[in-house]
Amino acid sequence: MxxxxxxxxxxxxxxxxxxxxxxxxxxxxxxxxxxxxxxxxxxxxxxxxxxxxxxxxxxxxxxxxxxxxxxxxxxxxxxxxxxxxxxxxxxxxxxxxxxxxxxxxxxxxxxxxxxxxxxxxxxxxxxxxxxxxxxxxxxxxxxxxxxxxxxxxxxxxxxxxxxxxxxxxxxxxxxxxxxxxxxxxxxxxxxxxxxxxxxxxxxxxxxxxxxxxxxxxxxLHGERVDRGEILGGIVQTIQKQGGNIIIPSFSVGRTQEIIYELSKLLHEGKIAPLPVFIDSPLAIEATRIFRRNQEVFDEESQQYLRQGMDPLSFPGLQFVETVEKSQRLNRVVSGTIIISSSGMCEAGRIKHHLKHHLWRPKSHIVFVGYQAQGTLGRRIVDGARRVRIFGEDINVLAHIHNIEGFSxxxxxxxxxxxxxxxxxxxxxxxxxxxxxxxxxxxxxxxxxxxxxxxxxxxxxxxxxxxxxxxxxxxxSAGKEPVKLPDxxxxxxxxxxxxxxxxxxxxxxQALSPAQKQEVLERLAVCVEALEQSAQDCEE
Missing domain, CATH: 3.60.15.10 (Ribonuclease Z/Hydroxyacylglutathione hydrolase-like)
Structure with missing residues (x-):
């Protein structure tokens, strides 16, 4: 085996x-x-x-x-x-x-x-x-x-x-x-x-x-109570001082968890009602699939359901189904939360929202997931003061948050x-x-x-x-790793x-004698090239 x-x-x-x-x-x-x-x-x-x-x-x-x-x-x-x-x-x-x-x-x-x-x-x-x-x-x-x-x-x-x-x-x-x-x-x-x-x-x-x-x-992650308090605190900030919250989020799993946490904050009276836009067709469809598979939810979610509460819905939650509606969100400068994909900011509608909000000092960009090396999200999290989006250099003046407890x-x-x-x-x-x-x-x-x-x-x-x-x-099996240029x-x-x-x-493959000879001749050329590369490396 x-x-x-x-x-x-x-x-x-x-x-x-x-x-x-x-x-x-x-x-x-x-x-x-x-x-x-x-x-x-x-x-x-x-x-x-x-x-x-x-x-x-x-x-x-x-x-x-x-x-x-x-x-x-x-x-x-x-x-x-x-x-x-x-x-x-x-x-x-x-x-x-x-x-x-x-x-x-x-x-x-x-x-x-x-x-x-x-x-x-x-x-x-x-x-x-x-x-x-x-x-x-x-x-x-x-x-x-x-x-x-x-x-x-x-x-x-x-x-x-x-x-x-x-x-x-x-x-x-x-x-x-x-x-x-x-x-x-x-x-x-x-x-x-x-x-x-x-x-x-x-x-x-x-x-x-x-x-x-x-x-x-x-x-180590932060405690669950910390992440809820942090998110609630950011929401309270924009409700007092203005600005929007932009949350780059994975469409499946993370978006539904953010909806859940916002629902809890609202039900517990920790934040005032506000518009929350899910601007990702995939996240919208995934949320509907979550609702169809409630039998595998955890006990806390099951308890909410038994009490007649939908943990994946609340007043103010809106699904943005079309590109036109997504574009209209760019004209909203204060008092909303926009959750969009992709989670690492490499594609999707989130890049448009970042382009319109990164340069705004009152905006809050909230990362709630892993950002791989080399991605736009990673550069922002690591403190870049300027990033390039759709061929345009954008200054990063918004408040940047990274809540690892949502992982x-x-x-x-x-x-x-x-x-x-x-x-x-x-x-x-x-x-x-x-x-x-x-x-x-x-x-x-x-x-x-x-x-x-x-x-x-x-x-x-x-x-x-x-x-x-x-x-x-x-x-390199069994050896200490050596970092090579990409x-x-x-x-x-x-x-x-x-x-x-x-x-x-x-x-x-079953090869004929002529085919075998052709393969051997081509392999000889490859071997010669590899040997030359080895010699170049030694020099």
């Missing part, structure tokens, strides 16, 4: 792991890389496996950094089931087509420039139609029920408490070639106990190997508590889904605090399970990916 790390290794996004039992290959997640341009270029690379050989995809949750390359996978030959919770299936039905629409819009934007320069047109990663086509392959299953994925692999999904439908994957692998069954646990994205609407993450009793996220593996990810204490809950210690813990420095810090903390064997894998690293674990597939890092990753893809193709 082998597992290869395709994404989510020493980076937060792009979660994807290939499990190969020798009889079947399945994917755990198939996410999109998000963040800076170098990272997003990895989405254009070929998969280092044949999509047609994948028997199934097991999906932890609907966020695009976990699901966003599924349409590409299906487009390139994957025809098996995509197994997820019912709520995740519902959310993917809106999130993946929305992602396809974004891919088309971005390709068209680049192509307008390319046409003016006489350069060839680029194709979108996938289209909205591609995304809708793959939805028929989704299969919803309930929490806490054992399900056979393929012969020899059985899973059970437990609530991860991250967003609606998010799951921890318990996976039992038992094939005739194995001496005994092996249990793997994939944490997916673990939620925080401070989080509203969704339940707390489930604890797991035992596992042989654990794969745990580490987004916030180096920090849908467990902090270091939450992650450690979850790991410590295992009755029987796992043989090894793989630290994934985190920026490199954070993952390394968390691995050290896990080893020192819990006495567990923790490892931070590299991209394309392969772990082979037997009497002893063998880790291969990356030149362009060089991308070029080397591309070479690695191309070699893996070549291995897959050669293993699956």
């Amino acid at each position: 082998k597992i290869q790390f395709i994404g989510g290794a020493r980076t937060v996004t792009g979660s994807c792991y290939v499990l190969d039992t020798g009889r079947h290959k399945i994917l755990i997640d198939c996410g999109m890389f998000q963040g800076n341009k170098e990272l997003e270029q990895w989405n254009e690379q070929s998969f280092p496996f044949n999509p047609g050989e994948i028997a199934a995809v097991v999906l932890t949750h609907a966020h695009i950094d976990h699901s966003g390359l599924i349409p590409k996978l299906c487009k390139q030959g994957f025809s098996g089931p995509i197994i997820a919770t019912h709520s995740t299936v519902d959310l993917c039905s809106i999130m993946l087509p929305d992602s396809g629409h974004i891919q088309e819009a971005e390709a068209e934007w680049y192509n307008r420039k390319r046409r003016r320069r006489g350069r060839p047109q680029m194709k979108p990663l996938y289209t909205e139609k591609d995304a809708r086509y793959c939805l028929s392959q989704f299969q919803g299953i309930p929490y806490d029920q054992c399900t056979q994925v393929v012969p020899g692999i059985t899973i059970r999904m437990r609530d991860a408490g991250h967003i609606l439908g998010s799951a921890i994957i318990e996976m039992w692998v038992n094939t005739p070639e194995m001496d005994s069954a092996c249990k793997l646990v994939f944490s997916g994205d673990l939620g925080s106990k401070q989080q509203a609407i969704v339940k707390d993450p489930a604890f797991i009793d035992e596992a042989d190997y654990v794969f745990i996220e580490s987004t916030y593996g180096d920090r 849908a990810h467990a902090d270091q204490a939450g992650l450690l508590e979850w790991l410590a809950s295992f009755t029987y210690k796992p043989k090894k813990v793989f630290i994934v889904h985190g920026e490199e420095a954070v993952s390394l810090h968390f691995a050290k903390t896990v080893s020192e605090t819990l006495g567990l064997d923790a490892h931070v894998p590299y991209r394309f690293e392969t772990v082979t399970y037997g009497e002893a674990i063998e880790i291969t597939g990356h030149a 362009g060089l890092e991308y070029a080397l990753e591309s070479v690695t990916l191309a070699s893996l893809e070549l291995q897959n193709v050669l293993q699956s």
